[in-house]
Amino acid sequence: MTAVVTFRARVRLVLAALILALVPTTPTLAASASAPASADVIEERAPAQGEAGRQGAEVVAVTQVAERQVDLSVRSTALGGRTVKVRLLTPDGWNPADRRQHWPTFWLLHGCCGDYTSWTSMTDVAETDSLRDVLVVMPEAGWNGWYSDWWNYGEGGDPAWETFHTVELRQLLERDWGAGRNRVVAGLSMGGQGALLYAARHPGMFKATAAYSGSAHPLLNDESVDRILGLFAGQGNDPLRVWGDPVAQRRVWQAHDPFHLAKRLKSLPVYLSCGDGTAGPLDAPGASSALEADFNRQNHALAAELKRVGAKHLTTHFYGAGTHTWRYWERELLASLPMLLGALGVKG
DSSP states (O other): OHHHHHHHHHHHHHHHHHHHHHTTTSOOOOGGGGSOTTOEEEEEOOOOTTGGGOSSEEEEEEEEEETTEEEEEEEETTTTTOEEEEEEEOOTTOOTTOTTOOEEEEEEEOOTTOOTTHHHHHSSGGGOGGGTTSEEEEEOOTTTOTTSBOOGGGTOOSOBHHHIIIIIIHHHHHHHSOEEEEEEEEEETHHHHHHHHHHHHSTTSOSOEEEESOOOOTTSSHHHHHHHHHHHTGGGOOTHHHHOOTTTTHHHHHTTOGGGGHHHHTTSOEEEEEOOSBOOTTSOTTOBOHHHHHHHHHHHHHHHHHHHTTOSSEEEEEOSSOOSOHHHHHHHHHHHHHHHHHHHTOOO
8 A cells, every 4th residue: 555655646746747847848729729710610410319329439510610621529439428529631622522532641649738729720730732632630639648548447448549549530531521541640749659659559550650759668767657657647637547557557558658569660661750858949048848858768769679670661850959849840740741741652
């Protein structure tokens, strides 16, 4: 019992430190960012009789939020019947009513403390011309969902973010919204880990993956374990619900650690980038980020492991000075697009 109490106390202390570290470097998104005042609800419908108990996911509302930006409200069985949002950045000529047309699909994942609006709110992704020939999928993944089906003390169940994304949402988009089976995935921070995990845990689903300041090896050392447990504990969550205890449920943790899945990534084009946590050219003078420094060490470890297992399509950009901030992630997205779009067979 003493060990358990000590463990939980340590998590609380780490969480308090993380909150102080994250506040200045992770912008808070305005509540209104999900849809401007002029957003038009294209369709909204209630489930038909008996539909609420149907397995899988269903779209219950569609909202046009900007040019080429459409939000789907999706009710998910994997998320306990809750409804969450998915933002689509649509290609030129996109017409979901044309069931013969299927577009190359680029999954773009948000980080911790953000949501499905993060990429369009914080970057110029919607104005990037090279993305006008692909369907960009930006799904909600929870404030700290970690792109995982949570362990929940061995009971599983809600939330099952991985199942929602890779099974329910994928099938829904390919059936009704013009998504093709030619896919790549990228993300930042928590979403960088998610991009690596999805590519590794679902062989053949994605043709390339990119992680910007991603949590690439959470089991690297005690500092890394404590940091991610602190993030798991955000918003009053029990951190052990996500992957369990890092010792008692070691196999669960390893199954969600990209370093331990390196062999499954070795045949894919992989892009890894990270700063070292010190003030860089896109930071205010004196800025620093212990989180970025930790993720930098994790990314170096993953890169070395990928090389050890024979990866032949690894690109790294460990750019030295730079903190855990959006200006770097926007830059790295643009830098990685030739590789990602090339894997889709799309000219950048």
